[in-house]
Amino acid sequence: MENQDKMDMSGMSAAGSGNDSKQGMGEGSGKAMEKPKITTPQLVAVSLLTLLALAGGVLLAALFGNFGMSAADMKSGGAAPGQAQAMPTQMSGNNGAMGGMGGSNGPMPISSMPQAQMSSLTQMNGLVMPPGMIMTQGMSPEAMKDMSAVDMSKISYTAPADARGDQPLASSVVSDGVKVFNLDVSLIKWNILPGVQVAAYAFNRQVPGPRITITEGDRVRIIVKNNLPEATTVHWHGLIVPNGMDGPADITQKPIEPGATFTYEFTTQQSGTYFYHSHKNPDRQQALGMYGALIIEPKAKPATPAYNKDVTIQLQEWTVKEGYTFPAMPMEGLMPNFFTINGKAYPATETINAKVGDNILVRFIGSNSAFIHPMHIHGGPFKIVATDGNAVPEAAQIQKDTVEVGPGERYDVIWPARLPGKWLIHCHINHHTTNDNVEEQGGGGLTMIINVTP
Numbered sequence: 001m002e003n004q005d006k007m008d009m010s011g012m013s014a015a016g017s018g019n020d021s022k023q024g025m026g027e028g029s030g031k032a033m034e035k036p037k038i039t040t041p042q043l044v045a046v047s048l049l050t051l052l053a054l055a056g057g058v059l060l061a062a063l064f065g066n067f068g069m070s071a072a073d074m075k076s077g078g079a080a081p082g083q084a085q086a087m088p089t090q091m092s093g094n095n096g097a098m099g100g101m102g103g104s105n106g107p108m109p110i111s112s113m114p115q116a117q118m119s120s121l122t123q124m125n126g127l128v129m130p131p132g133m134i135m136t137q138g139m140s141p142e143a144m145k146d147m148s149a150v151d152m153s154k155i156s157y158t159a160p161a162d163a164r165g166d167q168p169l170a171s172s173v174v175s176d177g178v179k180v181f182n183l184d185v186s187l188i189k190w191n192i193l194p195g196v197q198v199a200a201y202a203f204n205r206q207v208p209g210p211r212i213t214i215t216e217g218d219r220v221r222i223i224v225k226n227n228l229p230e231a232t233t234v235h236w237h238g239l240i241v242p243n244g245m246d247g248p249a250d251i252t253q254k255p256i257e258p259g260a261t262f263t264y265e266f267t268t269q270q271s272g273t274y275f276y277h278s279h280k281n282p283d284r285q286q287a288l289g290m291y292g293a294l295i296i297e298p299k300a301k302p303a304t305p306a307y308n309k310d311v312t313i314q315l316q317e318w319t320v321k322e323g324y325t326f327p328a329m330p331m332e333g334l335m336p337n338f339f340t341i342n343g344k345a346y347p348a349t350e351t352i353n354a355k356v357g358d359n360i361l362v363r364f365i366g367s368n369s370a371f372i373h374p375m376h377i378h379g380g381p382f383k384i385v386a387t388d389g390n391a392v393p394e395a396a397q398i399q400k401d402t403v404e405v406g407p408g409e410r411y412d413v414i415w416p417a418r419l420p421g422k423w424l425i426h427c428h429i430n431h432h433t434t435n436d437n438v439e440e441q442g443g444g445g446l447t448m449i450i451n452v453t454p
């Protein structure tokens with residue numbers, strides 16, 4: 001009020017007096033145009049509003065702006081717009097030192113890295129699922145069951161730690177000349193290493209299942225008893241059999257239910273290296289141990305055998321995590337961490353003893369179901385004499401030192417023991433020669449020694 005009154009008065013006096021007209025006019029009109037008419041309460045109100053807006057701005061930024069961003073966030077390029085200014089400083093700081101690394105920001109100090117989050121087993125609908133498995137809303141209960149750990153409560157037998165699989169299976173010959181074999185399937189605990197036990201689906205309580213050796217032309221009757229807590233079937237891999245004896249569940253036969261028995265009967269028409277395995281959910285059952293060698297001797301044996309030692313190598317992958325066994329599959333969470341030859345991982349694999357001059361027939365069997373294994377033999381090449389049970393004509397018997405054994409494949413190779421010493425047979429996917437990523441006594445997993453003496 002006071003200010004306004006004064007201004008009004010000065011204006012009035014300027015207009016009223018002739019003496020100070022110039023000055024008065026000048027001052028009076030200038031004051032009226034430049035000086036806004038602001039009252040004290042207005043000034044106070046505007047000041048308060050400004051302060052309020054300022055405080056609000058700071059508060060909003062503090063609440064919603066990310067001021068807690070770490071160096072890791074900066075490097076991964078996840079800087080929020082608000083932090084953009086900090087980036088050039090950090091990058092220019094590293095550019096000098098990392099000039100030779102293609103513009104990389106370089107590794108961050110370990111002290112500023114976040115602690116690893118260990119993924120662990122999960123449980124869903126009573127099933128144990130492996131760490132690292134990506135489970136989505138759309139995953140069906142059947143899929144979960146297929147990939148879950150072996151139910152430890154259903155294990156009916158624990159094999160001695162030093163028990164070996166691939167044992168010869170005795171047959172009884174009945175009156176009509178049929179060779180009768182008995183197979184049963186059950187859940188067992190099986191040592192693949194002295195300190196590593198798997199829960200396996202096993203034929204006759206061993207991994208691999210027992211070896212069936214027959215002769216070309218034999219009529220065989222194989223009685224399969226299912227002691228598993230789930231249905232199963234058996235397939236005679238590579239054999240010419242009547243369709244109803246072939247084994248695929250729900251295609252050529254009804255699955256053998258738990259507790260039930262099924263009899264397979266056929267006359268062999270072939271010879272060579274074959275194997276048998278589950279054909280009901282084989283991605284689970286075969287991957288958990290349901291396979292075994294089936295060797296068919298030729299009716300007419302050559303007068304001069306091309307070999308004097310016969311070794312069978314059955315491959316397998318295992319996924320063992322936190323004491324549980326999962327079926328190895330080429331997918332997240334189920335990638336195998338153990339590998340076996342005839343049910344044992346090196347150094348528990350058997351050693352082949354030979355003498356210089358011996359010719360060893362090695363029958364590689366792709367009894368595994370997830371990976372191709374390039375099997376390599378040290379100490380010189382071998383000859384491939386049969387593929388998938390079929391003899392290779394002599395002129396076509398190529399020499400190699402590594403043969404890729406895919407799931408389901410068989411390669412019979414003859415390796416001459418040329419020099420004394422310890423010669424290795426091993427897979428050349430080098431991860432497959434480790435036990436849970438660890439090498440023991442110079443190898444692991446798919447490793448075997450041929451010990452050649454003079």
Ligand SMILES: [Cu+2]
Nearest residue numbers: 373427429432
């Ligand atoms: Cu391999």
